[in-house]
Amino acid sequence: MANAIEVEGLSRTFNSRRAVDDISFAVEAGEIFGFLGHNGAGKTTSIRMLTGQLRPTSGHARVAGCDVMAEQRRLKPLIGVVSETQNLYERMSARENLTFAARLYGTGNKRIDEALDQVGLLDRANDNVQQYSNGMKQRLLIARSLLHRPQIIFLDEPTRGLDPIVGRDIRRLVMDLSREGITVFLTTHYMEEADQLCSRVAFISAGKIVALDTPDNLKLAHGQKSLQVRLNDGQSLMIPLDDQGSGEKIKQLVTSGQIRTLHSAEATLEEVFIQMTGRKLSE
Amino acid sequence: MNSRVVSAFAQKDIVDAIRNRYLLGALLTPVFVAVLLRILLPGISNLNFTVLVHDPGSSRLVSELRSMPQMKVITATSPEGVANELEKSKAVGGLVIPASFDSDIAAGKQPELVVYVNNKQNDIEQAMFRQLVERQFLASVKERLPAHLTWIDVNQEARGETPALNLNQMLLPMLLLLTFAMAGALVVPLLLVEEKEKRTLDFLLTSPASLTEIIAGKALTGVVYSVLFAGILLAVNYKLVGNWPLTLLTILVGILFVVAVGLFMGALFENTMQVNTWAGLALFVLLAPSFPSLRLPAMLERALHFVPTYYFVEALRLALAGTASARFWGHMAVVLASTVVAFAATIWALRRQQN
Numbered sequence: 001m002a003n004a005i006e007v008e009g010l011s012r013t014f015n016s017r018r019a020v021d022d023i024s025f026a027v028e029a030g031e032i033f034g035f036l037g038h039n040g041a042g043k044t045t046s047i048r049m050l051t052g053q054l055r056p057t058s059g060h061a062r063v064a065g066c067d068v069m070a071e072q073r074r075l076k077p078l079i080g081v082v083s084e085t086q087n088l089y090e091r092m093s094a095r096e097n098l099t100f101a102a103r104l105y106g107t108g109n110k111r112i113d114e115a116l117d118q119v120g121l122l123d124r125a126n127d128n129v130q131q132y133s134n135g136m137k138q139r140l141l142i143a144r145s146l147l148h149r150p151q152i153i154f155l156d157e158p159t160r161g162l163d164p165i166v167g168r169d170i171r172r173l174v175m176d177l178s179r180e181g182i183t184v185f186l187t188t189h190y191m192e193e194a195d196q197l198c199s200r201v202a203f204i205s206a207g208k209i210v211a212l213d214t215p216d217n218l219k220l221a222h223g224q225k226s227l228q229v230r231l232n233d234g235q236s237l238m239i240p241l242d243d244q245g246s247g248e249k250i251k252q253l254v255t256s257g258q259i260r261t262l263h264s265a266e267a268t269l270e271e272v273f274i275q276m277t278g279r280k281l282s283e
Numbered sequence: 284m285n286s287r288v289v290s291a292f293a294q295k296d297i298v299d300a301i302r303n304r305y306l307l308g309a310l311l312t313p314v315f316v317a318v319l320l321r322i323l324l325p326g327i328s329n330l331n332f333t334v335l336v337h338d339p340g341s342s343r344l345v346s347e348l349r350s351m352p353q354m355k356v357i358t359a360t361s362p363e364g365v366a367n368e369l370e371k372s373k374a375v376g377g378l379v380i381p382a383s384f385d386s387d388i389a390a391g392k393q394p395e396l397v398v399y400v401n402n403k404q405n406d407i408e409q410a411m412f413r414q415l416v417e418r419q420f421l422a423s424v425k426e427r428l429p430a431h432l433t434w435i436d437v438n439q440e441a442r443g444e445t446p447a448l449n450l451n452q453m454l455l456p457m458l459l460l461l462t463f464a465m466a467g468a469l470v471v472p473l474l475l476v477e478e479k480e481k482r483t484l485d486f487l488l489t490s491p492a493s494l495t496e497i498i499a500g501k502a503l504t505g506v507v508y509s510v511l512f513a514g515i516l517l518a519v520n521y522k523l524v525g526n527w528p529l530t531l532l533t534i535l536v537g538i539l540f541v542v543a544v545g546l547f548m549g550a551l552f553e554n555t556m557q558v559n560t561w562a563g564l565a566l567f568v569l570l571a572p573s574f575p576s577l578r579l580p581a582m583l584e585r586a587l588h589f590v591p592t593y594y595f596v597e598a599l600r601l602a603l604a605g606t607a608s609a610r611f612w613g614h615m616a617v618v619l620a621s622t623v624v625a626f627a628a629t630i631w632a633l634r635r636q637q638n
Contacts, residue, residue: 051489052488052489053485053488053489073491073493076489076490076491077491079489081485081486081489083482083485083486085481085482085485087481087482087483087485087486088483089295089299089481089483090481091299091302091303092295092298092299092302096295100291100295101486101490103287103288103291104288104291104487104490104491104492105490105491106287106491144486
């Protein structure tokens with residue numbers, strides 16, 4: 001499958017600080033690609049370079065087949081961006097926000113109702129955005145980014161600060177986009193979200209990519225396979241599956257009838273992240 | 284540059300400025316000031332004027348002047364005496380009235396009335412004196428002028444090169460500049476800074492709109508509001524315009540300059556608080572050359588020559604007086620060059636921030 005995003009040795013320095021340090025990766029078309037890191041790790045700087053908002057200090061990036069700096073005119077109609085701040089015109093209604101965006105992109109007004117319907121805001125289209133909840137604003141941002149039917153969408157922390165139900169709705173929406181063939185470049189603080197949505201994730205720490213693979217491969221490569229056993233007396237045991245003799249131990253517990261529950265307990269993505277970067281993602 | 288994109292910005296901002304009470308207040312300020320000036324400025328009836336007259340025929344005109352409570356009339360013994368006394372005295376003006384003035388008017392002739400204006404006196408007083416004389420002899424007569432007025436300026440070196448204007452002509456440049464300053468140097472930077480503050484500029488920079496189109500859209504908003512309010516002011520004061528093409532040209536160039544200054548401020552500052560803090564100073568500097576009664580120390584007077592709006596005001600006064608001199612075009616060249624510099628500085632500042 002062709003690559004939607006190709007990054008080669010991309011760096012960005014602010015004064016003497018290297019915010020993004022020689023990162024290279026590729027994202028396949030139609031993939032949901034997770035870009036995970038702490039605050040200040042270089043996620044937003046990377047997105048800003050990939051969307052043509054910021055000039056890289058060195059390196060190259062091609063997005064949707066366009067050089068991000070040399071072919072901005074061609075690139076911009078091919079991408080949609082949902083930034084981490086809810087950058088909507090709050091004194092305007094949802095429909096007015098989208099009408100303005102449609103004029104910038106040169107798409108007809110017909111798409112406005114479709115996009116609002118896609119995110120479930122059609123019935124509140126004429127309300128001022130000031131009256132919207134955070135979740136509604138987030139959905140409107142997604143609608144705006146989809147208005148011109150982009151090939152690639154960049155979502156910077158799309159579920160941050162949202163209640164779990166709205167977060168779930170947004171995740172469903174992201175899955176739908178992927179099914180429609182749109183490539184999703186996602187940054188998130190929520191490891192479970194990345195695990196659930198992303199076909200591959202990259203961990204970025206201090207501007208460098210420290211790991212890049214599918215969530216399963218990362219968990220297998222960096223976690224310890226084990227079984228979590230709860231006994232009838234309330235005691236809980238963790239039995240590593242790599243140990244010699246672990247099979248015998250499990251056999252003994254089963255035959256003695258002491259087991260109340262038995263679960264596989266593979267490493268979580270969060271644990272892998274901590275192992276690789278030394279800090280929790282939410283810190 | 285894509286006109287569809289530029290007009291999309293302008294349309295959004297024009298509507299948005301009305302919805303934003305603060306911006307709407309700023310836009311309407313010149314209207315309030317214009318109304319306030321009308322109310323607060325003393326009318327002809329309550330002025331304190333000292334006027335020198337040579338009136339050998341004891342005309343009705345001097346009797347009328349004497350009947351005005353705040354009018355002090357001093358009689359000069361000869362026509363030369365009016366001019367000579369005026370050079371030394373604090374009188375704002377003088378009249379030399381022919382002996383047969385009343386009978387000539389009654390006979391339908393147009394006697395010559397020589398009016399001296401003392402340029403040493405306060406600009407407003409001079410302007411109001413001119414207005415008093417015009418009103419007395421011209422404005423009240425619809426068909427035919429009862430007297431032929433000859434204007435003579437005394438102590439002309441005190442006025443410099445500013446053309447002789449009546450009070451309304453004096454105030455009109457100030458009101459126009461206030462309008463442009465509010466729309467261009469306050470509303471425009473606030474619109475631009477709000478895009479940064481609310482991070483909507485990030486969205487715009489990922490859209491097909493270029494930086495130049497964003498700037499042009501904001502500029503168009505400032506121009507539209509300035510033109511709208513300038514149109515209203517000119518429509519109300521259409522009698523004051525001596526040369527329409529020059530006046531309109533001056534106004535257009537002036538609007539572009541002030542809008543360019545506003546864009547530069549918007550590019551320079553990061554939030555509305557910074558704009559509000561600095562806009563007061565910027566507005567004062569931009570408006571200072573238009574204050575009609577400003578009598579500053581020579582050094583400050585010279586400093587005003589470094590403010591491009593000084594040249595705008597001078598050009599506009601010449602245009603209102605109907606004077607199309609080389610001096611007018613010189614002033615226009617300064618304003619135009621300053622506009623280009625301000626636009627270039629804006630693009631530079633925004634590009635620098637972007638990278």
